[in-house]
Amino acid sequence: MAVMNAHEARMKRQLLVILLPSMLLLLAFVVYPAIYSVYLSFTNEALTGAGALRPRFVGIRNYARLLNDAKFWNSLLVTFFFVVGSAIIGQFVLGLVAAMALGRSIKFGRIFSSMILLPNAAPEVVAGFMWISMLAGGDNATLSRIVAFFGISPSDWLNTFPLTMIIIVNTWRGIATAMILLMAGLSTIPKEIYEAARMDGATSTQMFRRITLPLMMPTILLYMLISAVSTIAVFGMVYALTRGGPGGATELVSIYIYNQSFTAYQLGYGAAVAVVVLLISVLIGIGYVKAMKVEV
Amino acid sequence: MAAISPVESANKAKGDLLAYATLSIISIFCAIPFFWVFLASLDGNAQLFLRWPDQWTLDNYLKIFVQEDGGKWLFNSLLIVGSTTALVMVLAGLGGYALSRTTAWWKLPFLYGILLIRVLPPTALVVPLYKILLSMNLAEAAVLRPIFGSSTRAIMKWTGFIDGYLGIILVLTAMQLPLALWIMKTFFDGLPRDYEEAALMDGATMVQRIRRVLVPLALPGLAAAGLFSFISAWGDFLLPLTFLSSPELQPLPLGLFRAYLRVNTVDYGFLAALAFIYLLPAVIAFGFARKFLVQTFAGGVKG
Numbered sequence: 059m060a061v062m063n064a065h066e067a068r069m070k071r072q073l074l075v076i077l078l079p080s081m082l083l084l085l086a087f088v089v090y091p092a093i094y095s096v097y098l099s100f101t102n103e104a105l106t107g108a109g110a111l112r113p114r115f116v117g118i119r120n121y122a123r124l125l126n127d128a129k130f131w132n133s134l135l136v137t138f139f140f141v142v143g144s145a146i147i148g149q150f151v152l153g154l155v156a157a158m159a160l161g162r163s164i165k166f167g168r169i170f171s172s173m174i175l176l177p178n179a180a181p182e183v184v185a186g187f188m189w190i191s192m193l194a195g196g197d198n199a200t201l202s203r204i205v206a207f208f209g210i211s212p213s214d215w216l217n218t219f220p221l222t223m224i225i226i227v228n229t230w231r232g233i234a235t236a237m238i239l240l241m242a243g244l245s246t247i248p249k250e251i252y253e254a255a256r257m258d259g260a261t262s263t264q265m266f267r268r269i270t271l272p273l274m275m276p277t278i279l280l281y282m283l284i285s286a287v288s289t290i291a292v293f294g295m296v297y298a299l300t301r302g303g304p305g306g307a308t309e310l311v312s313i314y315i316y317n318q319s320f321t322a323y324q325l326g327y328g329a330a331v332a333v334v335v336l337l338i339s340v341l342i343g344i345g346y347v348k349a350m351k352v353e354v
Numbered sequence: 355m356a357a358i359s360p361v362e363s364a365n366k367a368k369g370d371l372l373a374y375a376t377l378s379i380i381s382i383f384c385a386i387p388f389f390w391v392f393l394a395s396l397d398g399n400a401q402l403f404l405r406w407p408d409q410w411t412l413d414n415y416l417k418i419f420v421q422e423d424g425g426k427w428l429f430n431s432l433l434i435v436g437s438t439t440a441l442v443m444v445l446a447g448l449g450g451y452a453l454s455r456t457t458a459w460w461k462l463p464f465l466y467g468i469l470l471i472r473v474l475p476p477t478a479l480v481v482p483l484y485k486i487l488l489s490m491n492l493a494e495a496a497v498l499r500p501i502f503g504s505s506t507r508a509i510m511k512w513t514g515f516i517d518g519y520l521g522i523i524l525v526l527t528a529m530q531l532p533l534a535l536w537i538m539k540t541f542f543d544g545l546p547r548d549y550e551e552a553a554l555m556d557g558a559t560m561v562q563r564i565r566r567v568l569v570p571l572a573l574p575g576l577a578a579a580g581l582f583s584f585i586s587a588w589g590d591f592l593l594p595l596t597f598l599s600s601p602e603l604q605p606l607p608l609g610l611f612r613a614y615l616r617v618n619t620v621d622y623g624f625l626a627a628l629a630f631i632y633l634l635p636a637v638i639a640f641g642f643a644r645k646f647l648v649q650t651f652a653g654g655v656k657g
Contacts, residue, residue, distance in 0.1 A: 072560045073452040080449035080531055081464075087528035088471050091482035098482055156380050159373035173381035175647075176388060179640035181589035183607045184629045187614060188387035191394075191402050191622075200390065200404045230384060238647050262369070291475035294591030298611055312477035319481045320596065332478035343473030347466055 092336060098329035105323035113326070120330035130331060132306055133314035137290060139221060140228065140310055145285035148229030150278075153236025158270075160237070161244050171237070178234040186298025189227045190216075216300060220307040224296050231295065236281060243277030244270070276349070283346040287339050311335055388633075395630045400623035414627035424628060426602070427609035431632075434519060434594075434605055435587045438526040442534045442583040443576050445527070450538020450575070451568060455547075465539070468532040476529055480596050483525060487515040487597065511603065522597050526590065530583035537582070541575030578646035585639050606632040 099120055103113040124130050156174055160167050177185065192200045195214030202212030215223050247270065255265050271278075293312040296302075302309035302317060309317070311331065319328030386404070394400040395414050397407035418424030453461065491514055498506045515521035553567045569576075591607045598604060604612070610628050614620070 070456065070458060073456045074458070076448035076560075077452035077456075077464075080445045080535060083445065083524065083528045084468070084471060084531055086486075087483065087525055088474065088479065088532075091479045091486060092474060094486065095478065095482040098485065103485065152380055155376050159377045162370060162373050164370055164373055164377075170377045170381050173385045175640065175644065176637070177384050179585065179633075179637045180388075181607060181632055181636055182591045183610050184391070184633050185387075187610065187625065187629050188391055190614075191390050191404075192387050194402045196403075198401070198403045198405075200386070203403075230387075233380065233384065287473040287475070291477060293477045294589075294595075294607070297595075298591065298614075312475060315477055315481065316592075316596075319484070325481055325485065328481045332481050335475060335478040339473050339475055339478070340470065343470050346473060347469045350469060 095329045095332050095336065098326055099333045101326045103326040103329070105320070105325060107323075110323075116326070120327050123327065124330055124334070129306060129309070130311075130314065133309045133311040133331075134334075136221060136307070136309055137311045140225060140292075141286055141289045143222075143225035144228035145232065145289040146282060148225060149232040149236045149285060150281065152229065152233045154240050156233060156237045157240040157244055160241065174237060175234045177231045180231070182294030183298045185227070185231055185295045189223075189230075189299055193223055193227075217304055220300060220304060224299065224308050227295065227299065228289065228292060232285065232289075235285065239277060239281045239284075240274070243274050247273050280346070280349050283342055283349060287342050287346065290335065290339055290342075391626050391629050391633065394622055394626035397623055397626075400621075400626055402622055411623075414621075414623040415631070417621075417624050418628055418631065422609075422613070422624070423601070423604075424609065424631070427604055427606045428631065430603060431588070431605040431607075434522055434526065435584060437519075437523045438530065438587045439580050439584045441523065441527045442530045443580045446531060446534035446538045446579050446583075447569075447572055447576055448564075449531075449535050450579075451542050451564075451572075453535065453539040454542035454545075468535055472532045472536075476592055480592060484516075484596060487521050487525070491515040491518070491521070511600075516597055517599050517603060519603070522593060525593055525597065526587045529590075529593070530586055533586075534579040534583055537579045538572070538575050541572065541578070545571055578643065581639050581643040581646065585636055585643060588636050588639070 100115055100117060101113045102108075102116045102119075104110050156170075160171060180188070193215040194200075195212075195217070196202065197212050199212065199215075201215055206212065213219075251269055251273075252265060255269060260268070291312065292310065293316065296308055296310055297313055297316070300308040302313040312335070315328050315331045315335065318324050318331060390404045393404065393407060396410050396412070397405070398409035398411040398413065400407075400414070453465065491510075494514065495506060495510060498509060502509060510518050512518060513520045515524075549567050549571065550563060553563050558566065589607075591611070594605050594608050595611075598608065606628070610625065610632060613628065614625055
């Protein structure tokens with residue numbers, strides 16, 4: 059017995075040893091920076107000037123400045139509309155429609171789903187670049203020609219409706235995520251329930267509202283949490299598309315952090331904005347962790 | 355099923371028609387930008403809008419490698435993302451195994467921890483990371499300079515933390531690790547312990563167990579973890595934008611972005627060809643990753 063215990067203790071130690079490199083890397087490059095950003099946010103750290111040479115502790119000055127910074131509030135509001143418009147509404151509705159249509163086991167289902175998956179594979183900058191073309195101004199531009207069928211006059215889309223356009227582009231990019239998650243959720247609903255309801259003469263609208271939606275609620279909730287946090291983190295695609303412009307209309311809070319830190323070189327102030335975003339993400343994340351029910 | 359009434363089959367046909375219609379619209383919406391990139395990349399006179407080329411050419415692709423530094427950008431991307439993927443697979447393979455098999459007290463806190471880490475947006479971490487990497491870089495330079503003198507920069511190109519391959523690889527790896535650890539932990543959970551126990555009875559050491567038993571068994575899980583890390587690191591723009599500055603280290607995302615910003619000479623054919631080259635590995639990897647998608651997205655749901 060004593061031999062077995064010594065052996066088990068060694069096993070335990072070995073397991074810890076092989077996990078250690080991952081732990082250290084996460085501590086050094088994720089956990090420590092997250093904590094360090096709180097410290098930075100109380101200093102006037104900068105990349106140039108006095109703050110770069112002798113950073114000082116400035117107390118809550120950065121946060122006081124935040125409260126009165128119209129551009130900061132604007133970026134939060136833009137991010138809010140972006141998350142609600144693209145993740146909560148756009149991707150969800152189109153993803154659900156696609157999932158339900160593909161659930162009918164129709165022909166060419168694989169081709170349809172491949173095409174819907176494609177935007178998910180596009181690197182951020184390529185996605186941005188492709189949409190610069192789609193949304194270009196002028197009569198010949200792709201979107202302008204498509205809407206001309208419906209009698210809508212062409213426009214310089216990215217300058218006229220900037221926020222709507224980045225919402226459409228991000229919806230495009232994430233339909234697949236919603237579709238796959240919701241398809242997995244739909245497949246867990248037993249077919250017998252629908253059969254029984256049909257016997258009782260239920261219409262398809264009734265079945266959707268009374269069966270599909272309630273049974274899908276846990277999946278939908280989890281999807282909302284995941285897509286909300288991942289949409290708050292969107293940077294590259296929108297930056298490549300608009301760089302936050304025109305006039306801050308598409309300046310997501312992630313772009314605002316980047317611009318404050320690396321264009322205006324105000325690291326301390328950028329860190330204060332980052333702390334606010336980290337807090338919001340962690341709050342949503344706690345909901346996500348609670349909903350996950352980790353199996354050990 | 356023989357007794358389907360005419361009304362019901364008419365309803366079914368109507369529903370199927372509706373399904374085809376909506377799927378067609380959504381698919382075209384999803385695919386149309388890709389048509390433009392593909393056609394424009396082969397168009398001798400490419401424009402910023404979708405059109406059928408009147409002169410087909412491969413010049414745009416040639417230009418990337420002959421006139422521009424596209425070959426170097428591709429090499430940098432492959433080196434950075436390839437190393438990241440390999441490192442993630444090793445770390446997550448070992449770590450995921452440990453997380454699956456351990457019974458220690460830190461198991462649950464660690465699992466909750468990596469779930470929570472997954473929600474932290476990289477944009478919010480980039481500012482403190484920059485400061486941390488900058489200090490590490492200065493410290494490394496202070497050690498190397500007295501020894502290597504003027505060739506320090508040539509070494510730091512590889513081992514530097516800011517504007518060096520090592521730094522970007524480590525940060526990209528750290529960003530991919532939570533999901534990869536999660537995939538591997540779930541994978542090992544589903545793997546019966548009989549094989550390991552048999553190996554253990556034969557007196558195999560930890561290293562032998564990993565090499566002979568676990569690596570062959572874990573290949574599908576490692577493939578999934580590796581593919582997702584590759585796709586995500588390959589598509590990332592923020593980290594190279596922040597941590598790489600010299601042109602010789604520039605990977606494809608920066609090459610494409612900066613080529614577009616050269617206002618005076620916007621050559622859409624060239625840009626589209628570059629975008630296509632950058633796009634292709636991601637799409638191929640995604641094709642392989644497809645069968646793991648449900649497990650990973652939904653696996654993130656069910657744990």
